[in-house]
Amino acid sequence: MSMEIAKRLAELKESLPEGVTLVAVSKTKDDAAIMEAYRAGHRVFGENRVQELTAKYERLPKDIQWHMIGHLQRNKVKYLVPFVSLIQGVDSPRLLREIDKRGRKAGRVIDCLLQVHIAEEDSKFGFDREELEELLAGGSLLVMDHVRVRGMMGMATFTDNTAQVRREFASLKALYDRWLEADPRADILSMGMSGDYRIAIEEGSNMVRIGSSIFGARD
Numbered sequence: 001m002s003m004e005i006a007k008r009l010a011e012l013k014e015s016l017p018e019g020v021t022l023v024a025v026s027k028t029k030d031d032a033a034i035m036e037a038y039r040a041g042h043r044v045f046g047e048n049r050v051q052e053l054t055a056k057y058e059r060l061p062k063d064i065q066w067h068m069i070g071h072l073q074r075n076k077v078k079y080l081v082p083f084v085s086l087i088q089g090v091d092s093p094r095l096l097r098e099i100d101k102r103g104r105k106a107g108r109v110i111d112c113l114l115q116v117h118i119a120e121e122d123s124k125f126g127f128d129r130e131e132l133e134e135l136l137a138g139g140s141l142l143v144m145d146h147v148r149v150r151g152m153m154g155m156a157t158f159t160d161n162t163a164q165v166r167r168e169f170a171s172l173k174a175l176y177d178r179w180l181e182a183d184p185r186a187d188i189l190s191m192g193m194s195g196d197y198r199i200a201i202e203e204g205s206n207m208v209r210i211g212s213s214i215f216g217a218r219d
């Protein structure tokens, strides 16, 4: 088998500043590809579909830390709660409450990131500035003791306009900093993918989610 994945992973890790966590996005990739990264020492993987994620969790080594990075429907939370390491795409208070409820039942505190809508592109998903303020001010976080909001996640517009991408990441960093003032326990700002992670890191990201630069293009 080729060692392309291990090689690209090693080069990428070498290039990341200290303190930046790499999430290897393995969606659509098979077990062999994931195991090549695993044997190279990598343990943090991201998937965006619940069924694919749970199936891979069942089959693959149990010390892998699985991140859910895609949109999550409330009725599927229960499948992830027993094992998920970080739910990155929490985009509504209702979803947060469901995770709290399921976490309580399972006896786990679930680490979450709030997905924030920063891109120009229309999207149904993600908090906007006002909704974040409301969540902070409303006090509901204080009564949810089975979720731990570790920080924020966002995606920039898919564009060649790097100034725009930079501006969008900077706007998320500003929101994260405001959140930190109210909740100093937060410690994760997840932004940056294969095409824009360097800009994201320059703008303050400490977690990048990278798929195609490690595993090759997806079909």
Ligand SMILES: *Cc1c(COP(=O)(O)O)cnc(C)c1O
Binding pocket: 025, 027, 048, 069, 070, 155, 192, 193, 194, 195, 209, 210, 211, 212, 213
């Ligand atoms: C697919 C995906 C990534 C990785 O994208 P690449 O361009 O392959 O690095 C990162 N974040 C999310 C939310 C994704 O869905």
